Ligand SMILES: Nc1ncnc2c1ncn2[C@@H]1O[C@H](COP(=O)(O)OP(=O)(O)OP(=O)(O)O)[C@@H](O)[C@H]1O
């Protein structure tokens with residue numbers, strides 16, 4: 001029987017209204033196909049922004065541009081005061097690594113290293129990128145595993161965990177870098193329905209702590225309850241955005257209204 005040591009994991013700065021991330025006129029083309037057609041958004045510290053939209057509307061591309069997995073065709077991105085837009089040469093590995101370390105990305109498919117234990121998965125980046133000692137990084141990783149309810153799984157390999165557990169490890173791994181902002185791309189859509197709740201619970205707690213989060217999701221009830229702001233993308237454009245409560249109560253865009261009713265009809269949680 002393992003017991004979680006009671007230790008407080010560092011908390012991020014709570015709502016102080018400073019912009020954590022700003023995007024202005026972001027465009028992305030793949031050959032003749034323009035996938036993002038001038039997307040702008042501001043995430044202030046503590047904001048939780050739900051990004052909604054039909055399949056192919058550009059949600060993943062947006063997150064991938066923010067995290068420098070894709071090079072934007074045009075536009076500007078600032079992370080805090082640092083501009084990271086298209087001017088960042090993707091060849092400058094160290095610069096990209098440093099910027100990526102400031103954003104935690106959680107993918108639909110977890111992306112854990114299968115040959116490493118849960119603990120090793122979490123410790124790796126803080127040691128290599130943040131230059132923490134292995135002992136400090138392990139201590140921190142254990143605290144984070146407590147936070148996501150997986151302290152007793154630290155020596156397990158990812159394949160021996162359920163999808164929900166793997167995703168919680170992936171969240172702990174993202175948190176280990178102490179990111180300024182967390183980006184989630186449909187973190188629950190690869191999970192069996194009975195495992196979705198445990199991941200959403202962790203995300204809800206992160207939101208309540210005041211973490212800045214951008215969440216692409218099809219979990220409409222979750223988005224409605226947890227996000228402070230919502231952005232609806234349609235064909236690479238921001239069709240509607242604003243305060244979540246107001247937007248869901250009275251959507252002005254007919255397309256967003258249709259999207260909400262289609263999702264509700266489709267059994268969205
Ligand atoms: N590497 C690529 N090369 C060419 N086209 C791409 C590439 N990546 C994405 N696209 C296209 O860009 C458009 C937007 O894709 P994206 O994955 O951002 O959509 P999405 O909103 O995340 O959709 P989903 O809800 O299905 O995940 C799609 O038409 C897609 O086919």
Ligand SMILES: [Mg+2]
Nearest residue numbers: 059060061185
């Ligand atoms: Mg996607």
